[in-house]
Amino acid sequence: MSDAPAPTALPAEPAREVRPIRVAILGNPNTGKTTLFNRLCGVRHKTSNFPGTTQEARIGFPRGLPEGSELIDLPGIYSLELDQSEAAICRDVLAGQLAPRGESVEAPDAVLVVTDATNMPRNLMLVGEAIRRCLPTVIAINMVDASRRKGIHADEGVLTARLGVEAVPCSARTGEGLDALLAALTRARIPTESPPPSEDGLALWADDLYARMAAGYDQPRPDTFTDRLDRAFTHPLLGLGAFVGVMAGLFFVIFSLAAYPMGWIESIFSRLGGLVGAVLPPGAIHDLVADGVVAGIGATVVFLPQICLLFFLISLLEDTGYLARAAFVMDRVLRPFGLNGHAFVPLLSSHACALPGIIAARAVPDRRDRLATMLTAPFMSCTARIPVYVLLTVLLFRDSPLLQALAFTACYALGIAAGLLSALVARRTILRGPSRPMALELPSYRLPSLRTALLAAWDRGLVFLKKAGTIILAISIVLWWLGAYPGTEPPPEAVEIRERAEAAGADADALLAEADAIESRHATRRSFLGRMGEAAEPVFRPLGYDRQLTVGVLASFAAREVFVATMAIQIAGRDDVEESGVFEAVATATRDDGRTPIFTRATCWSLLVYYVLAMQCLPTLAVTAKESGHWKWALLQLGWMWGLAYASALVVFQSLRAAGVA
Amino acid sequence: MQPEAPASVTLASLLPGQSGLVRDTDALSPGDAAYLRALGIRPRSRVRLCRQGGPCIVEVGCGCGGPCCRVALSRHLAVHIIVEPMPA
Numbered sequence: 001m002s003d004a005p006a007p008t009a010l011p012a013e014p015a016r017e018v019r020p021i022r023v024a025i026l027g028n029p030n031t032g033k034t035t036l037f038n039r040l041c042g043v044r045h046k047t048s049n050f051p052g053t054t055q056e057a058r059i060g061f062p063r064g065l066p067e068g069s070e071l072i073d074l075p076g077i078y079s080l081e082l083d084q085s086e087a088a089i090c091r092d093v094l095a096g097q098l099a100p101r102g103e104s105v106e107a108p109d110a111v112l113v114v115t116d117a118t119n120m121p122r123n124l125m126l127v128g129e130a131i132r133r134c135l136p137t138v139i140a141i142n143m144v145d146a147s148r149r150k151g152i153h154a155d156e157g158v159l160t161a162r163l164g165v166e167a168v169p170c171s172a173r174t175g176e177g178l179d180a181l182l183a184a185l186t187r188a189r190i191p192t193e194s195p196p197p198s199e200d201g202l203a204l205w206a207d208d209l210y211a212r213m214a215a216g217y218d219q220p221r222p223d224t225f226t227d228r229l230d231r232a233f234t235h236p237l238l239g240l241g242a243f244v245g246v247m248a249g250l251f252f253v254i255f256s257l258a259a260y261p262m263g264w265i266e267s268i269f270s271r272l273g274g275l276v277g278a279v280l281p282p283g284a285i286h287d288l289v290a291d292g293v294v295a296g297i298g299a300t301v302v303f304l305p306q307i308c309l310l311f312f313l314i315s316l317l318e319d320t321g322y323l324a325r326a327a328f329v330m331d332r333v334l335r336p337f338g339l340n341g342h343a344f345v346p347l348l349s350s351h352a353c354a355l356p357g358i359i360a361a362r363a364v365p366d367r368r369d370r371l372a373t374m375l376t377a378p379f380m381s382c383t384a385r386i387p388v389y390v391l392l393t394v395l396l397f398r399d400s401p402l403l404q405a406l407a408f409t410a411c412y413a414l415g416i417a418a419g420l421l422s423a424l425v426a427r428r429t430i431l432r433g434p435s436r437p438m439a440l441e442l443p444s445y446r447l448p449s450l451r452t453a454l455l456a457a458w459d460r461g462l463v464f465l466k467k468a469g470t471i472i473l474a475i476s477i478v479l480w481w482l483g484a485y486p487g488t489e490p491p492p493e494a495v496e497i498r499e500r501a502e503a504a505g506a507d508a509d510a511l512l513a514e515a516d517a518i519e520s521r522h523a524t525r526r527s528f529l530g531r532m533g534e535a536a537e538p539v540f541r542p543l544g545y546d547r548q549l550t551v552g553v554l555a556s557f558a559a560r561e562v563f564v565a566t567m568a569i570q571i572a573g574r575d576d577v578e579e580s581g582v583f584e585a586v587a588t589a590t591r592d593d594g595r596t597p598i599f600t601r602a603t604c605w606s607l608l609v610y611y612v613l614a615m616q617c618l619p620t621l622a623v624t625a626k627e628s629g630h631w632k633w634a635l636l637q638l639g640w641m642w643g644l645a646y647a648s649a650l651v652v653f654q655s656l657r658a659a660g661v662a
Numbered sequence: 663m664q665p666e667a668p669a670s671v672t673l674a675s676l677l678p679g680q681s682g683l684v685r686d687t688d689a690l691s692p693g694d695a696a697y698l699r700a701l702g703i704r705p706r707s708r709v710r711l712c713r714q715g716g717p718c719i720v721e722v723g724c725g726c727g728g729p730c731c732r733v734a735l736s737r738h739l740a741v742h743i744i745v746e747p748m749p750a
């Protein structure tokens with residue numbers, strides 16, 4: 001006989017049919033909730049957030065339900081009663097007190113509780129909490145294909161008979177049972193039973209319910225496959241080796257595969273710029289569209305392949321169950337610095353771009369841990385730093401690819417070290433307090449879902465374009481304006497060369513190019529940005545930077561990659577630094593005195609250190625402010641990173657100069 | 663004469679592969695205890711230590727003996743969970 005307390009009987013209610021219906025999807029993490037949502041809705045969904053929170057909300061429009069019906073994907077939670085923001089959101093949505101932004105605030109017409117057939121005993125706890133809400137409910141027993149393979153059997157009919165709600169076995173991965181699930185949603189019923197109100201009572205109720213479901217079946221086979229893999233992936237040494245291997249593979253795939261679409265995008269925008277040049281007459285509108293809008297959008301969209309590829313691969317890794325093991329392995333490494341294993345994915349993502357990294361910090365459960373992760377993320381060397389690293393390491397070691405590669409690697413190592421030390425400082429000062437101890441579910445290993453990974457890449461790509469694209473575009477236009485105005489008359493030197501070009505007739509091309517370069521340098525110097533460079537030069541002089549380098553640093557304040565193009569424009573009059581002859585011109589460029597080189601060895605090292613550490617990315621600041629909920633964290637990030645970059649570059653330059661390194 | 667009650671130890675002190683029955687989680691903060699309960703680690707639940715250390719890995723099966731899930735637990739949590747070791 002069971003010792004479970006007697007359940008509270010609820011009055012039976014006739015089936016309710018509401019058309020169209022709004023369904024809230026509730027479930028534990030790792031139950032395949034997102035895979036189910038993607039299977040039912042595909043790209044027919046929109047992304048929003050819950051008002052007053054940074055929690056993303058996905059609203060889907062599934063086929064198979066009445067026209068206008070919606071699925072709301074709630075955050076994955078282990079219990080509705082936990083003191084966590086995700087649980088509070090779920091509670092409020094089910095109570096009809098919260099809805100995704102733009103949606104009417106009312107209780108859902110039905111709750112779809114997604115459970116994992118391979119882990120029913122624990123999932124039944126959340127089922128019990130959900131049916132306490134007395135909302136029309138359907139239970140999806142997901143992953144039945146996996147449970148069959150593992151020899152796990154349970155009678156779902158017991159749930160239907162006992163609770164008075166439909167329990168539908170299904171597999172979001174294969175599509176099995178999904179038609180029946182959608183049909184069940186249209187006739188969702190209010191449960192006829194509710195678990196006892198106490199937590200102990202709920203646990204006994206869930207155990208008793210599962211015992212009845214599993215009665216008559218054999219005990220499941222031990223999961224030796226997971227055992228064997230975990231022995232390697234969570235081993236202190238083997239696990240770390242596997243982690244390094246997986247991450248190296250991930251970056252290799254991202255950087256090697258993304259290079260192709262990035263090249264195509266650059267080519268498209270280059271042609272688009274040429275098209276604008278041909279269609280629009282010369283003037284302010286032409287310059288705004290070609291140099292501001294097209295260049296600004298192009299500079300943003302070019303990073304889209306890396307962002308999409310990163311999230312595609314992370315989704316695949318997460319789906320296999322490996323990512324939780326990686327977090328486990330990294331917890332040992334990160335904890336001495338006041339971070340924990342949850343910070344690993346955001347920090348990894350930040351190596352592509354800090355924006356998705358900071359957004360990914362939402363997965364860090366504790367607020368202090370989350371803020372420390374956000375403050376650390378921009379120190380990771382993102383792809384926007386790469387053009388700067390390439391230019392400076394090649395200038396430093398022209399004839400040694402090996403030393404270039406070592407310097408390049410040192411930049412990444414310096415960023416990681418500075419990030420971890422900054423996290424340690426933050427956790428011992430402004431974010432003082434205990435770090436949340438790790439309690440992380442390690443899901444079973446399984447084959448990943450390609451569909452889920454593709455949709456993750458699609459979603460993140462759209463978010464990146466919408467958020468970062470608009471901000472970078474606005475900044476690009478402002479920078480273009482500062483760099484282009486006020487217009488200046490051509491310098492006498494350029495006028496004289498043009499007169500000689502006219503006289504030269506057919507051989508005028510080289511002279512005209514020289515005149516263009518002189519006019520471009522003159523215009524840049526006399527622009528608002530150039531004048532700002534002159535004004536700010538005393539600030540950067542101790543770091544070894546002259547007026548032109550100061551303009552480069554200021555122009556790239558909004559986006560680091562602008563530095564290379566700005567230097568090329570100032571020095572060579574062209575922004576394609578890889579074009580034959582332009583790199584040589586940059587390498588041998590001199591300061592305004594015409595004698596001192598701009599890029600000395602000491603200056604190059606100083607610039608490298610500066611660009612590894614400085615917060616030269618306005619979109620990152622905007623996203624930090626949004627995700628942390630306050631601008632003070634973004635300003636603190638800006639001040640700390642800039643101060644650290646300035647001080648470090650100062651020490652490097654002055655030390656090298658004192659040591660006689662020119 | 664009453665048989666002697668099995669000695670209670672902390673979850674962290676179980677041997678790898680050894681199982682135990684959770685006796686109490688009272689030494690944990692209410693927030694941590696609630697979170698672990700939601701993960702399935704609660705009085706009367708059966709646990710098996712898969713890997714020692716900080717963090718350790720624990721296999722959690724519920725009182726009914728159904729399928730298990732694996733949870734990585736920091737040492738701080740594992741030393742505050744009292745279990746009764748079970749015979750192999």
